[in-house]
Amino acid sequence: MRLTTMTTYAVQAMLELADQPIGKVISLRKIAARHGIKAKYLEQIFIKLNHAGLVKSKKGPGGGYYLDRPINAIKIAEIMEAVGESSAPVRCLITGMQSHCSRADDCSLRVYWKKMKDTIDQFLDSSTLYDIMREKKKT
Amino acid sequence: MRLTTMTTYAVQAMLELADQPIGKVISLRKIAARHGIKAKYLEQIFIKLNHAGLVKSKKGPGGGYYLDRPINAIKIAEIMEAVGESSAPVRCLITGMQSHCSRADDCSLRVYWKKMKDTIDQFLDSSTLYDIMREKKKT
DNA sequence: GCAATATTCTATTAAAAAAGTAGGGTATTG
């Protein structure tokens, strides 16, 4: 049931942006260095985050990324979706996925896995970057 | 966040046993055939379930597997654990796993992923084979 | 203008994990 490293990197990077003062950008390379992520890999992640509208970028020298929304308005669920990771525990519950299973409509297990997915979604959908940062300050 | 097919096969097979009248065994090969699983693959799964004490077996002709406990006493969490799948969304939360992360103790994200794991565990730990079967009868 | 910086994009390769296969062994029944 593990998340891909791409997802965890994405959340780490978003937290880094969340830590920045408003109006300031931070370069991808700096984030990569600080978290021990290869810059080239983080690039791909930021492109996805950008496409999803979660970050904005400023090009050229002194450029970088920044958040365009308040940190309590960015849900972890959105970050996950942006990088293409699904919360579905089984393939037949991934949205836009052919089920390949003839008895999908009449499958009690599928009903159960759906409940599991709903539980996970509810968790991810009710937590924002702000909630994680608050945790940081506590410790 | 997908489960391995081994886990889903394991739950399917356990449900098959749960459907059997008490005192009756069902052979691995029959379960495999009914669900379109390769018998050789299912064998490995049953060995794990057996080791975990979730099923018992009767050898020889007419033999097979059966549940040794009431179906409301077998949690889905136990089945998952039996086949070696962890509910942890990140590696550093898998029990018995070296974290490889120096700042594991002071990681606000880790705290968050832990909450996520707890949410999933609570779901898996509060549902039994009986709960899934009840769903079946409804539809 | 132009050089330096930094993001954007696509394609390919490498590594890791999962899924499946194979083959022999052991126990039990009828």
Next chain:
DNA sequence: CAATACCCTACTTTTTTAATAGAATATTGC
């Protein structure tokens, strides 16, 4: 005692994930 069915280990293939590579585009500041 032969047929059935579980038991165990090792290996191979496939799939997925992670990483790398190389080039293109945009912007700043001198």
